Each structure stands twice: as structure tokens, then as C-alpha cells.
Amino acid sequence: MPSNPYTPGQVPRILAGRAVEMRRIEGLLARVATYGELGGPLLLFHAPRGIGKTSLLRAGQRRAVESGFVTAWVACSRQQPVLPEIAHAIGRALDRADAVPSGAAGSSWRGQLERLTVEVGIPGAKVQAQVGRKEATAPPQAAIGILESLLHDASSLVRQHGGAGLLLLLDELHTASADEMSVLLNTLQNLDGERTENPLATVAAGLPVTPEALTRAATFGERSTFVSLDVLSDDDARAALVGPAEAEGVGWSDAALTAIVAESRGYPYLIQLLGSTTWDAAAPASGSRLTLAAVKRGLPVARDQLAAMHRARWGAATRLEQRFLAAMAAAGEGNVTRAAIAAGMGVDSRAISVPRERLIDKGVIEPVGHGLVRFTLPGFGAFVRGLDDA
Ligand SMILES: Nc1ncnc2c1ncn2[C@@H]1O[C@H](COP(=O)(O)OP(=O)(O)OP(=O)(O)O)[C@@H](O)[C@H]1O
Ligand SMILES: [Mg+2]
Structure with a gap:
């Protein structure tokens, strides 16, 4: 019996649509890989919950890894200061990078890695101390300097060892404080001044408030590239349903697809949820088809799940x-x-x-x-x- 391939609340197996957005990310990566220089200003995708920001960032990360990048992923949150998280994520990413050769070359890489990782730990603390001090008018210069040299060192290290460059991914960027956003934007601005020295791209995601927050945090914040994500088109919604089932040898009836596309209104989370409840209702064997009857049997389960989410938001x-x-x-x-x-x-x-x-x-x-x-x-x-x- 094939297993349920739908992923409500998790990164999808197949990212439907989003070709335009992926090309944006690929554009940055290509610039870093080809010229060994900064990929451009911060690229930010913004959208409400459940539209697919994290999924898109993860797909971008996969693409980057395939192209020889080392990637550092930071899930920003209000609980954790963001800048030390960036430092740690980069340290871990360099540590994990399997571009590390074996033998003598590898041990020299390890040595550099260790030195950098040690340095990363300390600047992390310093950056935070600076940011915590709240000098609202001037951006904390020392913090900018530290993040700048961290990103410069890490990205050139990747490049020196045959990698394409470094991709920094920042999810939930709206949770960063204004100070942290200011440090980040100022750092990227400075790195842009010596673009050829910095083989780095930065891609972020956040709720729709993020562009405004970035613009408030630094006057040149609006030089970032803001791209809003929308619900999926009907065709893309169908592809999101058909693709994962097909990989398990299971098909969909047209009526079933039409029903889910209408019910979900292109909202990616709902597409995955309804795909999943339909699959569970049908428990399909390989070679069979998911029908409208199965969609209907799955609906109450999906509605319960949605009601739980509504209650959580209300609460x-x-x-x-x-x-x-x-x-x-x-x-x-x-x-x-x-x-x-x-x-x-x-x-x-x-x-x-x-x-x-x-x-x-x-x-x-x-x-x-x-x-x-x-x-x-x-x-x-x-x-x-x-x-x-x-
Ligand atoms: N392009 C897509 N194709 C298929 N499924 C998708 C796509 N984008 C998102 N999904 C699905 O939609 C749901 C929400 O996706 P995701 O977590 O990426 O959204 P988000 O915008 O990051 O939400 P949040 O703001 O809550 O973090 C997941 O179940 C995911 O599998
Ligand atoms: Mg997300």
C-alpha cells in the first residue's frame, strides 16, 4: 500500500508553480556562482501564513545545494536573538559542508573551519550585546563590522574550497527586531561596496509586514527586493495534487481535483490538507484513482483540522x-x-x-x-x- 504523500504543515514533496519566484532565486545564485560576487540586495518573499514561504525557501536551498553552494538556514523567532543564530547557522553549515576534501587539504580546511567556528561563537555574543544596548539613532557599528567579516570570511572560505558560494536563508524575518534588521541591511550594504569579494546571496521570507519593517529599520531598506507570494492558480493547485500521487502510482479523477481546487481556493495548506484527508479516506492501492466520493469522505476530517486552527488563532x-x-x-x-x-x-x-x-x-x-x-x-x-x- 503506497503511503500518503501529502504534507499539510510540512515542506511539500513537489513544489507546484512558483516558477517565477524560483527564477528570482536562481538569478541570485547564478550571479554568485558565475562571478563569485554578491548576489544582489536582500531578496524577500512575503505572504500570510500557509501560502508557502518556507516551502519556497527550502526549494531554493535545495537548488543552491545542487549548484555547489553551502547553505545556512535561520528560522528567526522572537524567542532567540537573530544575529547569533545567523553566526551559529553559518558555523554549522561550514562544518557540515561535504565539499571538504579528505587528506591534507581537508585538514587545513578543518583548521580554518575551527578557527572560524570559534570566532563565530564570540562575535555572536558581541553582536547581541551591541544590539541590546539600544542606540536607536545610529545603527550599532561594531555589530555590523562583525557580521560583515563573518559573512565575508565564510563566503570566501566556501569559494576557496571549490564551492559556488554561501546562501544565507532567513525564514520568519518579521520576528527580527528593528535593530537586528538594521544591522543585517547595513551589513549587506557594506558587502555590496566590495561585491567582488563576497560570494554570498541572502534570501528571506516573512509575513506581509516585513517590507514595511525593513524600510523602517534602514532608510535604504527599500532597496531590498520584495516579492509577494500569492495563492496557487487552478493549474498549479492541480499539479500540487497530481504530482505526489503520481509518484506513488495513484491517479485522481477530474471531478475530485475540481472539488479540491474549488474548496481550497488555491490556498496551499488547504490543498495539502484536502489531498491528505482524501488519500486517507480512500487508502488507495497503486494503480487506482482518487474519486470525488473519497474527497467527500475526507472533508469532515479536514474541516475538524481547520476548526482546530481557527480555535487556536481565536484563543x-x-x-x-x-x-x-x-x-x-x-x-x-x-x-x-x-x-x-x-x-x-x-x-x-x-x-x-x-x-x-x-x-x-x-x-x-x-x-x-x-x-x-x-x-x-x-x-x-x-x-x-x-x-x-x-
Ligand atoms: N508550491 C507549493 N506546492 C505544493 N504545496 C505547497 C506549496 N507551497 C506550500 N505548500 C504547502 O502549503 C503548506 C504551507 O506551506 P509553508 O509552511 O511553506 O507556508 P508558510 O507561508 O511558510 O506558512 P507560515 O507563515 O505558517 O510559516 C504546507 O503544507 C506545504 O506543504
Ligand atoms: Mg513558514
């Missing part, structure tokens, strides 16, 4: 945020105006800025221009309307 909201969400849900599906939410809460529209910002920060709602917002998770509005205490 993580403060009382004020919950009132905001309730007013927003009551105003209807789709894009909701600030005025409608304020009216629903019975307050002035200026009074809703704080819960609005916090909910955007948490990825529960997203701005869609002209002051309009919408829910990021399908069905969340209906869930909120169904609550007794909302």
Missing part, C-alpha cells in the same frame, strides 16, 4: 483583538473597511489601529490596500460568526 487573540475580529467577521466575507470594523465595535476608526496592527503582525488578517483588511485563513470569518461569545 491567541486578546479580548480587544477578538472584538475586532468579531466586528470584522460580522461585516462580511472578503475585504472589510476600517470604518465598518470601527462601527461594529462602536468606536472611532482611529481607535482600532493597535488591534489591527497586532492582528496583521500575527498573520491573522492582512492589509489589501486602501485601508481594507481580510482574513488570511479561509473560513475564519464563518468560524468567528459561529462563536457564541464573539
